[in-house]
Amino acid sequence: MSRPLRIALAGLGTVGGGVVQALASPELAERAGRKFEIVGVSARDRKKDRGLDASKLTWTDDAVSLVRSDAEVVVELIGGEDGVALALVEGALEAGKHVVTGNKALLAKHGARLAAIAERNGVALKWEAAVAGGIPIVKGLRESLIAYGVDSVFGILNGTCNYILTTMEATGRSFEDVLKEAQRLGYAEADPELDVGGGDTAHKLVLLASLAFGTIPNQTHISVEGIKGITPEDIRFAREFGYRIKLLGIARRTAHGIDQRVRPSMVKTGTPLAHVDAAFNAVLANAGPAGRFFFEGRGAGREPTTQSVISDLVDIARGNLGASFGWPAASLKPLQPSDPGAATSAYYLRFEVLDVPGVLAEIARHLAESRVSIESMIQRGRSPGEPVSIVMITHETSQASVERALKAIVTSDKVRARPCMIPMEAA
Amino acid sequence: MSRPLRIALAGLGTVGGGVVQALASPELAERAGRKFEIVGVSARDRKKDRGLDASKLTWTDDAVSLVRSDAEVVVELIGGEDGVALALVEGALEAGKHVVTGNKALLAKHGARLAAIAERNGVALKWEAAVAGGIPIVKGLRESLIAYGVDSVFGILNGTCNYILTTMEATGRSFEDVLKEAQRLGYAEADPELDVGGGDTAHKLVLLASLAFGTIPNQTHISVEGIKGITPEDIRFAREFGYRIKLLGIARRTAHGIDQRVRPSMVKTGTPLAHVDAAFNAVLANAGPAGRFFFEGRGAGREPTTQSVISDLVDIARGNLGASFGWPAASLKPLQPSDPGAATSAYYLRFEVLDVPGVLAEIARHLAESRVSIESMIQRGRSPGEPVSIVMITHETSQASVERALKAIVTSDKVRARPCMIPMEAA
Numbered sequence: 001m002s003r004p005l006r007i008a009l010a011g012l013g014t015v016g017g018g019v020v021q022a023l024a025s026p027e028l029a030e031r032a033g034r035k036f037e038i039v040g041v042s043a044r045d046r047k048k049d050r051g052l053d054a055s056k057l058t059w060t061d062d063a064v065s066l067v068r069s070d071a072e073v074v075v076e077l078i079g080g081e082d083g084v085a086l087a088l089v090e091g092a093l094e095a096g097k098h099v100v101t102g103n104k105a106l107l108a109k110h111g112a113r114l115a116a117i118a119e120r121n122g123v124a125l126k127w128e129a130a131v132a133g134g135i136p137i138v139k140g141l142r143e144s145l146i147a148y149g150v151d152s153v154f155g156i157l158n159g160t161c162n163y164i165l166t167t168m169e170a171t172g173r174s175f176e177d178v179l180k181e182a183q184r185l186g187y188a189e190a191d192p193e194l195d196v197g198g199g200d201t202a203h204k205l206v207l208l209a210s211l212a213f214g215t216i217p218n219q220t221h222i223s224v225e226g227i228k229g230i231t232p233e234d235i236r237f238a239r240e241f242g243y244r245i246k247l248l249g250i251a252r253r254t255a256h257g258i259d260q261r262v263r264p265s266m267v268k269t270g271t272p273l274a275h276v277d278a279a280f281n282a283v284l285a286n287a288g289p290a291g292r293f294f295f296e297g298r299g300a301g302r303e304p305t306t307q308s309v310i311s312d313l314v315d316i317a318r319g320n321l322g323a324s325f326g327w328p329a330a331s332l333k334p335l336q337p338s339d340p341g342a343a344t345s346a347y348y349l350r351f352e353v354l355d356v357p358g359v360l361a362e363i364a365r366h367l368a369e370s371r372v373s374i375e376s377m378i379q380r381g382r383s384p385g386e387p388v389s390i391v392m393i394t395h396e397t398s399q400a401s402v403e404r405a406l407k408a409i410v411t412s413d414k415v416r417a418r419p420c421m422i423p424m425e426a427a
Numbered sequence: 428m429s430r431p432l433r434i435a436l437a438g439l440g441t442v443g444g445g446v447v448q449a450l451a452s453p454e455l456a457e458r459a460g461r462k463f464e465i466v467g468v469s470a471r472d473r474k475k476d477r478g479l480d481a482s483k484l485t486w487t488d489d490a491v492s493l494v495r496s497d498a499e500v501v502v503e504l505i506g507g508e509d510g511v512a513l514a515l516v517e518g519a520l521e522a523g524k525h526v527v528t529g530n531k532a533l534l535a536k537h538g539a540r541l542a543a544i545a546e547r548n549g550v551a552l553k554w555e556a557a558v559a560g561g562i563p564i565v566k567g568l569r570e571s572l573i574a575y576g577v578d579s580v581f582g583i584l585n586g587t588c589n590y591i592l593t594t595m596e597a598t599g600r601s602f603e604d605v606l607k608e609a610q611r612l613g614y615a616e617a618d619p620e621l622d623v624g625g626g627d628t629a630h631k632l633v634l635l636a637s638l639a640f641g642t643i644p645n646q647t648h649i650s651v652e653g654i655k656g657i658t659p660e661d662i663r664f665a666r667e668f669g670y671r672i673k674l675l676g677i678a679r680r681t682a683h684g685i686d687q688r689v690r691p692s693m694v695k696t697g698t699p700l701a702h703v704d705a706a707f708n709a710v711l712a713n714a715g716p717a718g719r720f721f722f723e724g725r726g727a728g729r730e731p732t733t734q735s736v737i738s739d740l741v742d743i744a745r746g747n748l749g750a751s752f753g754w755p756a757a758s759l760k761p762l763q764p765s766d767p768g769a770a771t772s773a774y775y776l777r778f779e780v781l782d783v784p785g786v787l788a789e790i791a792r793h794l795a796e797s798r799v800s801i802e803s804m805i806q807r808g809r810s811p812g813e814p815v816s817i818v819m820i821t822h823e824t825s826q827a828s829v830e831r832a833l834k835a836i837v838t839s840d841k842v843r844a845r846p847c848m849i850p851m852e853a854a
Contacts, residue, residue, distance in 0.1 A: 022574045022575070025574075027576065027641075028573065028574065030754065030755070030758050031573060031641070031750075031753060031754050031758075033750070033755055128571070134572075134714070134717045134718065134720065135720065136563075136566075136567050136570075136571035136572070136720075139563075139566065139567075139570065139571055140563050140566075140567075143563075143566065143738060143741070143742060143747070144555070144563035144566055144734070144735075144738045145561075145563070145734065145738075146455065146458060146734075146737060146738060146741060147449045147452075147455065147730070147733055147734040147737035147738070148449070148730060148734065149454065214454075214458070270702065272699075272702070272723065275697065275699070275702070287561070287734065288730070289729075289730040290561045290724075290725060290730040290731045290733070290734040291561065291724060291725040291730070291731060292724065292725075293561065293562065293563075293722075293723065293724035293725075294721070294722070294723040294724065295720075295721070295722055295723075296699065296720065296721040296722075297717075297718060297719065297720035297721065298717060298718040298719075298720075302716075303574070303575060303715070303716040303717040303718070304717045304718060306574055306717070307571070307572065307573075307574040307575065307714065307717040308571075309574075310573060310574035311570060311571045311572075311573060311574070314570070314573060315570060315747075318747075318748075318749055318750075319746065319747070319748070320570070320742075320745075320746070320747035320749065321745075321746070322745055322747065323458075323460070323745075326458060327457065327458050328457070328460055331457050331458075
């Protein structure tokens, strides 16, 4: 057996603790052909109970100082798109150390530059844990689905959102209500905005798009909408039409550039993404003539995320360094964005209107003027003079056409609140 | 860019042709950081139309002679568990050449020995294409799901069987009928035994078990049953109980050893394996505390299989050599088989009986004597004195208990034909 792989670990929270424990397994060392030795750790609180014997670890308060340790690999589990995490990762790479990180925000912002630094220094920058927890989708896109490239990627990438939507469907309760419960149970952060607003999904999607298309991670050209506007009524109607509502991150090649978007989407029951429940994540990748590939698994939590960090460490131990984004850094191309309005699909539209004569005619006229044609319509709960919901499914049309029609429709004094517009995604 | 990777290719059928075409892609070379050069090919018929310009390739009639070419990698796509394929693979490894193969029969029989030869010679033996077509499950088990090991693997690994079962369910037609159609459409071989008898699934399962448990591939301790005994009636009853029938390859760690089996199984509707349709393959792996991971994709055909071969070649080009079965060859352990009879599950049982008084009592008595208890029972189509079906779902029990009861039951003159017994798998 070769000499041990020397590792420094910054961040000893849930995942960091899991990594320390997993690295102690003799079976893992046997598998990797090398032992693993933790030569330094850094964490805010040394005394916190982590369920492991931390007394034998060499501690430092200054994470960035691990750059000067004799570690061959630095594992960054601090988080944050700049600051200490960036200084540590950049410093470690420049010092000729491999880096393993789960930091999606950092990579979405600085990924291409860091990959170039890694390459120049002959070291690996690995980040399986940054996307979809334990699912080996980074490796899958980087090393496996490469013969024909990938045309599109659809992901359920945020466990909190998927838990909330799944629970809303199962219980009929409101978004606000389920979110509060999720916070109480520890499934959602005290400040849930990054999750429910779609930002976390966006970080991950930007990374998947980069792997899929060989482009520089790009956070500028992405449209993001979270799940806050989804009502129990939308979920009920979706079910009635044979769909479920999921927050999807979608990246696809179009004739005019790459379309990146995060938004609640209708997914047909019976297709794989529709059945991804609660805390699971999933990614569906269309690999040209090789067809559709689907990966599902736990998207967060101690063990799934640890599994991904360990996989990267064993890759490094075995000498599988590879290119961080699947292409040599110099080959990564700027992302040419498509016009988001040009994206086409069928749409679910829900209008809250006053139940007065002529309201449907008015909506239908505005849709027709924007050349949006209706496939089916449901109007429930007639109560003259009171607000009711009108729900429509359109035929395939461009997002811009629907948005144009909605802009006209909201000017009507019979329409209350902003209409709800959800694309039907044929993933 | 480094110098090209020199490749010799034995077997230029559907997949071989796909590999030649895919290797010509400039994007692939950019991604791999190297060009690929085909320095020799061998195929039975040089003149066959392969949709590619074969005139520029250097041909040989003797595949084994590629061992003496200046290739760095030999791609073996000949097939067969011995003979030319074995001579070529063994010879190439001994000559210090990497080998990429899709030959599951060869690996199931000689895998551990060949892995040791590869290791001794410092070269890679890669075989992503041998299991589940384009799904990167070999890489997934070898490189990703490793922090906590894998407790069990469930696979739908044979597209022909899955096509037949899916079509039987969709049309209500018989096994024989659908098989004939599949043969006419080219989805089944003229001699279908290897597919429908479960042998092909067994080869693949043995390899997955080896990756999952670090054991020497073992074809001795595996119980195999194909799909020939499945009737449209079984499929209808399954649906009625909320299940679908799938041919599963199952490998799991038990308290007393490893259980390997291939058999038609009831899979609960709404769980991932139940929705794997037609020509798709899928693998579900339980990775201990990291949870369940599910991989689905095309399991056969030119492009999916080519994708896996290309993935192995790019791994080699990038210097990711790894251990063939995920552990150093010397660490692979002999498989300790569990007692197949000790496996427990609920069972679906179908009896064809004469509709005479006392028959149900007789069956129930034999089941009770073997301590098999019944969860639910259906008896359809009463026609006194004529054969009818009695269908039962048992509570969880051991396979041995059910088999003991069935052995007694078939001795009854009221029971016609062999009872059908299908485990309900909680995958």
